[in-house]
Amino acid sequence: MTSILQTLAGSGPLLRDAVQSRNLKVLASMLGPAFRGLVQQRGRNEESTPLRLDYSAQFDWRYRRGEREMARLYEAAKASQWNATSDLDWSASVDPESAEHPLIPDAIIPLVNHPAFIRLSPREKGRQRRCLMAWMLSQFLHGEQGALFAAAQVTEAVPWLDAKLFGSTQVVDEGRHVETFHTYLTRKLEKLYEINDNLYVVIDALMTDGRWDLKFLGMQIMIEGLALGAFGFLRGATSEPLLKQMLTYVIADEARHVHYGVLALQKFYATEVSEKERREREDWAFEVAYLLRNRFLAHEYYDEHWAHALSRAEWDRIVLESEMMAVFRRTMFRRIVPNLKRIGLLSDRVRERYSSIGLLQFEHGRAAPDLTAQDLIDDR
Ligand SMILES: [Fe+2]
Ligand SMILES: [Fe+2]
Numbered sequence: 001m002t003s004i005l006q007t008l009a010g011s012g013p014l015l016r017d018a019v020q021s022r023n024l025k026v027l028a029s030m031l032g033p034a035f036r037g038l039v040q041q042r043g044r045n046e047e048s049t050p051l052r053l054d055y056s057a058q059f060d061w062r063y064r065r066g067e068r069e070m071a072r073l074y075e076a077a078k079a080s081q082w083n084a085t086s087d088l089d090w091s092a093s094v095d096p097e098s099a100e101h102p103l104i105p106d107a108i109i110p111l112v113n114h115p116a117f118i119r120l121s122p123r124e125k126g127r128q129r130r131c132l133m134a135w136m137l138s139q140f141l142h143g144e145q146g147a148l149f150a151a152a153q154v155t156e157a158v159p160w161l162d163a164k165l166f167g168s169t170q171v172v173d174e175g176r177h178v179e180t181f182h183t184y185l186t187r188k189l190e191k192l193y194e195i196n197d198n199l200y201v202v203i204d205a206l207m208t209d210g211r212w213d214l215k216f217l218g219m220q221i222m223i224e225g226l227a228l229g230a231f232g233f234l235r236g237a238t239s240e241p242l243l244k245q246m247l248t249y250v251i252a253d254e255a256r257h258v259h260y261g262v263l264a265l266q267k268f269y270a271t272e273v274s275e276k277e278r279r280e281r282e283d284w285a286f287e288v289a290y291l292l293r294n295r296f297l298a299h300e301y302y303d304e305h306w307a308h309a310l311s312r313a314e315w316d317r318i319v320l321e322s323e324m325m326a327v328f329r330r331t332m333f334r335r336i337v338p339n340l341k342r343i344g345l346l347s348d349r350v351r352e353r354y355s356s357i358g359l360l361q362f363e364h365g366r367a368a369p370d371l372t373a374q375d376l377i378d379d380r
Contacts, residue, residue: 023279023280023283023284025280026280026283026284026287029205029209029284030201030205030287032204032205032208033200033201033202033204033205033208034201036200036201036204037197037198037200037201037204038197038198038201041197042200042204043142043194043195043197043199043200044194044195044197045194051204051207051208052208053153053207053208054208054210055153055156055157055209055210055211055212055215056157056210057156057157058156058157058158058159060159060160060161060164063161064160064161065161065162066160066162067160067162067163067263067267069263069369070160070162070163070165070166070260070263070264071162071165073166073256073259073260073263074162074165074166074169076256077166077169077170077173077253077256078169080252080253080256081169081172082176082249083176084176084179084180084183084249085179087249088180088242088245088246088249089242089245090183090187090242092241092242094188094189094240094242094243096126096129096130096133096134096188096189096190096240097123097126097127097129097130098126098240099122099125099126100239101239101240101241102126102129102238102239102240103129103130103133103238103239103240103243104129104132104133104234104237104238105237106125106129107323108237108322108323108324108327109128109129109132109324110298110318110319110322110324110325111306111318112322112323114310114318116306116309116310128305130189130191131191131301131304131305132298132301133189133238134185134189134191134192134193135193135298135300135301136230136234137181137184137185137189138185138191138192138193138194138195139193139195139196139199139296140181140227140230140231141178141181141182141185141192142195142196142199142200142203143199143203143223143227144174144177144178144181145178146203146206146207146219146223147170147174147177147219147223147224147257148171148174148175148177148178149207150203150206150207150215150218150219150220151167151170151171151173151174151219151257152167152171153207153212153215154167154212154215154216154219154220155167155168155170155171157212157215158212158216158264160264163260163264166256166260167260169256170256170257170260173253173256173257176253177250177253180246180249180250184242184243184246188242188243193300193301194300196295196296196298196299196300198291198295198296199296201291202218202222202223202288202291202292203218203223205218205288206218206219206223213264213265213268213269213273213281214281214284216261216264216265217261217265217281217284217285217288217345218288219261220257220258220260220261220262220264220265221258221261221262221265221285221336221339221340221343222285222288222289222292222336223292224254224257224258224261225258225332225335225336225339225368226292226332226335226336227254228251228254228255228258228335228376229328229331229332229333229334229335229336230328230331230332231247231250231251231254232251232331232335232376232377232378232379233327233328233331233379234247235247235248235251235377235379236379248377251373251376251377252373252376252377254376255368255371255372255373255376256373258335258339258368259368259369259371261339261368262339262342262343262367262368262369263369265343266342266343266344269281269343269344269345270344278344278345279349281345282345282346282347282349282350283350285340285345286350286353286354289333289336289337289340289354289357289359290357292332292336293329293333293357293359294320294357297315297316297319297320298319299312299315302315329358330362331379333359333362334362334365335365335368336362337354337359337360337362337363337365338362338363338364338365338366338367338368339367339368341363341367342367342368342369346363
């Protein structure tokens with residue numbers, strides 16, 4: 001009971017955040033996932049979470065192949081398959097607490113300038129790097145499982161055959177990503193964290209929504225855009241060779257997925273939704289952006305390591321103002337905002353809202369169709 005009350009108290013700001021757009025339909029669609037994720041904490045303390053889904057699959061008996069750009073992505077996907085078991089050198093020994101080849105530079109640890117962190121021994125700092133990286137990679141792993149399911153759903157639901165064919169390759173890709181992150185976490189870092197409640201809310205919301213385009217919007221544009229930015233940043237920041245190699249492979253796959261999401265939604269929003277429906281998508285995307293911007297505060301890692309030393313409010317403030325958060329925000333949102341603009345979800349009515357949370361500055365960046373996999377690997 002105490003933990004439920006604590007969670008509810010902690011969810012106050014989130015529920016307040018959720019009315020940002022003042023769109024009641026959007027709020028209603030988020031309430032179920034928010035209740036399951038934040039109050040019931042259904043992603044936690046369980047071996048599995050059943051979720052009832054309600055959406056329509058569409059057969060295409062004419063087998064029309066009219067989407068040339070998607071067909072090209074499908075060919076690229078088939079030619080770019082890799083095998084996580086044999087293409088990565090799992091025999092390489094990884095010292096996750098190494099000071100010589102640190103998993104992440106200390107500079108991006110949120111508490112780096114806090115006396116409690118400065119006082120730690122070099123060995124203890126190594127443990128902090130390992131745990132923080134394990135927290136991040138665990139969230140990627142859970143996101144990849146969500147991506148695997150979402151890719152399977154949209155493959156059934158999307159109306160165009162070229163999109164279904166591409167989707168079939170994404171399902172394989174995401175399965176491989178789950179395998180890769182899980183192997184790295186369990187064999188090399190020997191540490192796995194549960195899913196963050198707010199990430200659960202976003203995944204639950206897009207999985208349980210019956211509209212296929214919202215699954216695309218939530219997964220292919222928002223979560224995968226965020227992952228792409230985070231992977232590119234971590235790939236550049238880590239000195240651990242196996243992790244670097246693994247992220248290079250994953251980024252090349254994710255580049256295709258985001259590109260595909262932009263192609264599908266650009267066409268759909270330009271031709272097949274009413275202005276009212278487009279506005280609802282625009283508000284929904286903003287809510288998710290807000291959640292992603294403000295709510296990934298590594299509480300699971302805080303609870304384990306720092307709850308005895310500082311309050312959660314103090315922790316939140318330090319994380320939100322940290323260099324790590326600034327870098328993450330910049331790298332993640334420059335992979336999201338230009339794509340929202342490209343698919344027509346950044347009209348004048350929402351620009352002010354993005355501007356008020358510091359995200360409009362990314363609108364002139366390059367959208368997924370203008371970026372190569374190499375650009376993304378190099379984090380350009
Ligand atoms: Fe993935
Ligand atoms: Fe993906």
